[in-house]
Amino acid sequence: MTKTIAAAGSIVFAIGIGSVAAWRGAEAVPAAPVPVVVELFTSEGCSSCPPADALLSRLGSDPIPGVQVIPLGLHVTYWDQLGWRDPASLQGATERQRVYGTIWGEDRVYTPQAVVDGHEQMVGSDEAGLRRAILSAVKRPHAAVTLSASADGDRIVTTLAMTAAPADVKEPLDATFFLTEDGITTVVKRGENNGRTLHHDAVVRLEQRLDRVSGAEPVHATVRGLKPEWRRDRLHAVVVVSGHKSHQIYGAATAALQ
Numbered sequence: 001m002t003k004t005i006a007a008a009g010s011i012v013f014a015i016g017i018g019s020v021a022a023w024r025g026a027e028a029v030p031a032a033p034v035p036v037v038v039e040l041f042t043s044e045g046c047s048s049c050p051p052a053d054a055l056l057s058r059l060g061s062d063p064i065p066g067v068q069v070i071p072l073g074l075h076v077t078y079w080d081q082l083g084w085r086d087p088a089s090l091q092g093a094t095e096r097q098r099v100y101g102t103i104w105g106e107d108r109v110y111t112p113q114a115v116v117d118g119h120e121q122m123v124g125s126d127e128a129g130l131r132r133a134i135l136s137a138v139k140r141p142h143a144a145v146t147l148s149a150s151a152d153g154d155r156i157v158t159t160l161a162m163t164a165a166p167a168d169v170k171e172p173l174d175a176t177f178f179l180t181e182d183g184i185t186t187v188v189k190r191g192e193n194n195g196r197t198l199h200h201d202a203v204v205r206l207e208q209r210l211d212r213v214s215g216a217e218p219v220h221a222t223v224r225g226l227k228p229e230w231r232r233d234r235l236h237a238v239v240v241v242s243g244h245k246s247h248q249i250y251g252a253a254t255a256a257l258q
Contacts, residue, residue: 033068035145035252036137037240039115040072040124041097044086045079047192052112052124057201059130067138070238070252071202072178076111084191088184088200092207099247118242118249141168143251149237150258156206156223160239162251169250171243172212177223178238179206179257181230205230210239232257 040056042049053073060071074093075086101109104121112124116133117140123129144163149156158177182201188194208223241251 031066033066034138034142035068035070035254036134037070037072037117037238037249037252038130038134039074039096039118041074041076041093041111041113041115042124043076043079043089043111044186044188044193044198045082045084045191046111048125049112050193050196050198052114053198053200055125055127055130056114057199059134060202064131064134067134068254069134070254072180072238073200073203075203079111079191082191084188084193087186088203088205090204090207093204096207103247118247141250143173143241145239145241145251145253147237147239147253147255148258149255151226151232154224154226156226156237156257158221158223158237158239159218160221160253161218162241169243171245173241173250174212174244175210175219176240176242177206177208177210177221178204178240179223179226180236180238181205182234182236183231202236205235212244 038056038059040052042053056071056073059069074096075088075090076094076097077089077091078094080086080089097109097113100115100121108121113121114124114126114130115121116130117137119137119140120133122133145160147158147160149158156179160175180202184200184203186198186200188196188198206223206225210221211219235257236254237257238252238254240249242249
């Protein structure tokens with residue numbers, strides 16, 4: 001079953017930009033894989049979502065030549081009143097999807113919905129379509145962004161750096177921080193997936209907008225809300241760079257939480 005919702009509100013996210021190419025004499029040094037963000041709007045209450053969840057896990061673990069897929073499993077809240085409350089549901093996920101709805105239209109907000117680099121959306125279980133969109137995204141200019149993150153009690157201390165935006169980007173760039181957790185298993189006891197055991201990776205646990213950044217100087221930020229029950233060895237920090245108005249993603253980076 002697919003659930004649609006009305007689009008409303010707006011949020012901001014992400015950071016900086018520039019593509020990297022290096023040469024030694026006449027020989028090109030192989031470029032680093034281009035980061036491409038794949039967001040999946042999903043819910044444990046949705047019977048159509050488990051195949052999309054499994055695909056997101058595969059995309060995060062199976063390499064695509066020249067690409068670093070950065071998966072974000074965004075569990076929305078609007079299924080929670082329909083028989084099963086998803087323990088991973090996050091209001092920020094619902095709000096983020098609503099923002100995309102203001103761009104593509106209210107009828108383009110559903111589960112499971114995948115969004116590639118904030119530029120293209122499709123059904124989250126469409127593997128062929130997702131792979132085409134990822135390879136298309138690689139061809140667009142991307143920021144060179146680096147990120148480190150370490151735990152300090154209930155806080156996450158982050159440091160990020162980036163290059164300047166491509167010349168053709170005419171809007172300010174914003175940064176959003178995400179914390180994801182891999183290897184989550186849930187036994188669903190009600191709703192459309194009643195009796196099923198579901199597995200998830202890259203589940204977004206925290207989302208926080210960071211200050212807008214400019215220039216190449218390192219930026220330091222602190223994110224609160226780290227919970228002791230989240231497995232530290234399965235947590236990853238992600239920072240996303242996107243246009244303030246278009247919400248298209250121009251760059252991203254991920255790092256294991258130290």
